[in-house]
Amino acid sequence: xxxIEIKNLRKIYNEKTVPVNAVNDVxxxxxxxxxxxxxxxxxxxKTTLLNLIGGIDTPTSGNVFINGKNVSELSENKMTQFRxxxxxxxxxxxxxxxxxxxxxxxxxxxxxxKKPKEEREKRVTVLLTEIGLADKINERPAKLSGGQQQRxxxxxxxxxxxxxxxADEPTANxxxxxxxxxxxxxxxxxxxxxxTFIFSTHDQRVVDRAKRVIVFEDGxxxxxxxx
Amino acid sequence: xxxxxxWRNIWRNKTRTTVxxxxxxxxxxxxxxxxxxxxxxxxxxxxxxxxxxxxDLQIHKMGFQDDKDITLFIPNAENVIQKVKENANVDVxxxxxxxxxxxxxxxxxxxxxxxxxEPTTEREISVVQDFLVEGSYLSTDMRMPILxxxxxxxxxxxxxxxxxxxxxxxxxxxxxxxxxxxxGIFATPSTPFDENTVIVNYTDLQELGSISEPQEIAIKxxxxxxxxxxxxxxxxxxxxxxxxxxxKELLPELNAFDAFINMVGxxxxxxxxxxxxxxxxxxxNMIVQERTHEIGMLxxxxxxxxxxxxxxxxxxxxxxxxxxxxxxLFGYVLTLIASKVGVPISSGLDMLxxxxxxxxxxxxxxxxxxxxxxKILTVAIASIPAYRxxxxxxxxxxxx
Numbered sequence: 001x002x003x004i005e006i007k008n009l010r011k012i013y014n015e016k017t018v019p020v021n022a023v024n025d026v027x028x029x030x031x032x033x034x035x036x037x038x039x040x041x042x043x044x045x046k047t048t049l050l051n052l053i054g055g056i057d058t059p060t061s062g063n064v065f066i067n068g069k070n071v072s073e074l075s076e077n078k079m080t081q082f083r084x085x086x087x088x089x090x091x092x093x094x095x096x097x098x099x100x101x102x103x104x105x106x107x108x109x110x111x112x113x114k115k116p117k118e119e120r121e122k123r124v125t126v127l128l129t130e131i132g133l134a135d136k137i138n139e140r141p142a143k144l145s146g147g148q149q150q151r152x153x154x155x156x157x158x159x160x161x162x163x164x165x166x167a168d169e170p171t172a173n174x175x176x177x178x179x180x181x182x183x184x185x186x187x188x189x190x191x192x193x194x195x196t197f198i199f200s201t202h203d204q205r206v207v208d209r210a211k212r213v214i215v216f217e218d219g220x221x222x223x224x225x226x227x
Numbered sequence: 228x229x230x231x232x233x234w235r236n237i238w239r240n241k242t243r244t245t246v247x248x249x250x251x252x253x254x255x256x257x258x259x260x261x262x263x264x265x266x267x268x269x270x271x272x273x274x275x276x277x278x279x280x281x282x283d284l285q286i287h288k289m290g291f292q293d294d295k296d297i298t299l300f301i302p303n304a305e306n307v308i309q310k311v312k313e314n315a316n317v318d319v320x321x322x323x324x325x326x327x328x329x330x331x332x333x334x335x336x337x338x339x340x341x342x343x344x345e346p347t348t349e350r351e352i353s354v355v356q357d358f359l360v361e362g363s364y365l366s367t368d369m370r371m372p373i374l375x376x377x378x379x380x381x382x383x384x385x386x387x388x389x390x391x392x393x394x395x396x397x398x399x400x401x402x403x404x405x406x407x408x409x410x411g412i413f414a415t416p417s418t419p420f421d422e423n424t425v426i427v428n429y430t431d432l433q434e435l436g437s438i439s440e441p442q443e444i445a446i447k448x449x450x451x452x453x454x455x456x457x458x459x460x461x462x463x464x465x466x467x468x469x470x471x472x473x474x475k476e477l478l479p480e481l482n483a484f485d486a487f488i489n490m491v492g493x494x495x496x497x498x499x500x501x502x503x504x505x506x507x508x509x510x511x512n513m514i515v516q517e518r519t520h521e522i523g524m525l526x527x528x529x530x531x532x533x534x535x536x537x538x539x540x541x542x543x544x545x546x547x548x549x550x551x552x553x554x555x556l557f558g559y560v561l562t563l564i565a566s567k568v569g570v571p572i573s574s575g576l577d578m579l580x581x582x583x584x585x586x587x588x589x590x591x592x593x594x595x596x597x598x599x600x601x602k603i604l605t606v607a608i609a610s611i612p613a614y615r616x617x618x619x620x621x622x623x624x625x626x627x
Contacts, residue, residue: 056527056621077531083621084529095524099235104228111228112529156528 002065003163003196004030004053009062011048011219022048023059024219030164030198035190037207038200040216046200047168049216053198054087054166055079067163084112088157088195090167094149096141102128102152103137109160127155130192131185147178151185158189167199171206183209233541236514244546247510251503251550252557258499259558259597260587262492264570267587269488272580273474273481275417278354281474282321284446284458286311289470291442292477297326298398300440301469310464311446316457318449321348322441324432328395330375330425332383339379341393341425343432352447355413355426362387362411371431372410376421380412387412393425397437405435416582492593496600503550504608511543511612519619526621536610536617543609551601555594562589 011023022045030036038046051057053064055071063072066086074082083089096105106127107120128134131151133144141149150170157165167186171179183206190197199206207213215223237244277283286307291299301307301322308320324343329336346365350356355374356364365372373391375383385391387409394404407427415421432438448457454473462471475482515522522535530538569584577583 051622054527080526080529080531080621083527087529089524089528091524093520095521097232097521099232099239108228109528112534 001032002029003032003034003067004028004198005065006053007063007065009049009052009064010060011045011052011057012060015060021045021219023052025062026219026221027062028214028221028224030196032196033190033194034196034198034212035187035210036196036198036212036214037210038198038214038216039202039207040200042202044216045219046216048219050166050168050198050200054089055083084109085160086163088160088162088165090150090153090157090165090170090199092169092172094141094146094153094173096149096152096156098141101138101140102133102144102155105141105152106155106159108156113160115160123159124155127159128152130189131155132181145178147174147181150174150178150182154182154186154189158193158195161193162195164196164198167197169200169202171201171203176205179203179205229538229541230545232538233545236542237546243510243513247503247506247546248550248553250506251547252554254499254503255551255554255597255601256558256561258496259555259593260561260565262496262593262597263558263562263590264565264585264587265488265492266590266593267585268572268581269485270588271416271582271585273478273485275415275580275582276420276478276481277474279415279417279420280353281477282352282445283448283451283454283474284461285472285474285477286444286446286461286465287442287470287472289468292470292472295325295327295442297396297436297438297442300438300442301444302440304440304444307444307465307469311444311461313464314457314460316448316450316453316460317446319348319351319447321345321352321445322429323349323443323445324429324436324438324441325443326395326432326436328393328425330379330383331392331394332385332389334384335382337379337382339425340423341395341427341432343427343429343438345429352445355415358413358415359411360414362409364411365426365428366410369408369410371405371407372428373407374411374413374426375409376424377412377414378418378421379425380409385409391425393427393435395436397435398439399437403435403437405431407431416577417580418577419580493596493600496597497604500597500601500604503547504604507543507547507605508608508611510546511539511609512615514542515539515612515616515619518616522616522619523621526619532617535619536613539613539616540606540609543605543613547601547605551598555597559589559594562587 006026006028009023009026013020013022038049040046052059059072063070071079071082103124106124110120128137131154133148133151136144136148171182174182186197201207212226214221288299288301304322311317311320322345326341328339328341330339360377365374389409391407391409392404393407394402397403458471458473525535566586566588569586572581572583572585
């Protein structure tokens, strides 16, 4: 079954002045447990596509269905709630809250969801162990390396058991070893948790590990291959 | 988590936070101390005037308050006193005669208000005897004793046991005079009282002025919080011929001064907190500017607009609260110290009945007022940057 279905999605910036077709009539679908890389040059529109799928931007036309629900029609508040409950985000710059510890960062969304403390603690312990940072549970991000921070970001994205995770260039700031470690973790969690991963990347090492690769150019899908 | 997050966030820039907290600390401390001092000055003027002149309640014949005519005495005064004493909240009742007179010595003369009082009851209702600097209170072993102030004694060049001639208009509209002897000299904190008042025995003045009944019945009550209730209770037992006034009605200028002091206090607090508020707004604006990316991330991962708004308000609230609580505590300590050692006040202000050294008291209502104003202004001021933060789009976090 398709977890995400995109139909005739279009995003035009500067419509009234110099229109830019960032996403141009794209239709795609993603199944559960997919591990997909969206590849393309800078300015090809892959980040805009991720924004639209993740509901943090609204399309000019077209629709995004998540588990059969047309999220393009949701109000801003409903969309925020939908993101909180169904989508995990991993950002290029990690974007952990610097004043919170690794544990607190991971449980932050669960706090927003008002999950009970016991459930939060249990989940945080499992995830931080999975990503190999059980001993860094009380460290703040400044005390962690880039790779470790990104692993915590992955744990945060998965903490509330989302339907899918969107990762925007997650390895862009990591060295080879950290990239390999992160990919291992993401693959393992993809299998264990059954969460769909969609990430944009320039990194060939990431592309090599992806099960499906979508090549994007000028706002359009020019190839979509599954391995 | 919200308060913990707010607490940690405000310490992300230690210098900025410390500077603000120092400003808030001293601002609140000074505001509280100054307000307590001002309130105490106002309260002291009221207390002095009440204790020296009016007492809690007074009864007069209707119309006496308008022209203070010596002939407007209280008919059946003894009956009235009996009725007043039946009120459960009445403590002491004293009758008085009061009229305008001229006090003269061989050296000089002055216009004054002469008060005829019954020493035994008057001592329980007035505090003049506490301010005697020489002599004693209307002693019985002296014929026609009189109490005058130090200021009057200096003007008339009088000493203890000196003679003083009092001239007044009696109830028959004749000018009469009597020779009194200085039994005591007082110096109260109230310059207007000291410059204008001489006190004699009730019977001496009664005789001199040919006055059969008192013009004033002064009442001290047991529970000052039941002032209005007691006033109306007494008025109800008397006919419309009598007028019962409380000290606030009898001293309208002091009451107005108290209201003015309260208004100045509120304005002063608003100005101090507003200054801090603008500083807070500046800080909050910087915070929003610096953390646009982070707030975008929070919005992206599902933090609602309302939560972002309240997170920023929380940070502003925590900042202001630390400054306010520590400042108020320091202001409290300062007031406590000042209440023991005293605060010297400009000597020229004794003309207004202000004592040269003030011992401010801590007024709990001032603390409540400062906290309420701080709270309202913090919410109002921090709402602007918080609203800006709330409008940050979640895609601010992703690359363009």
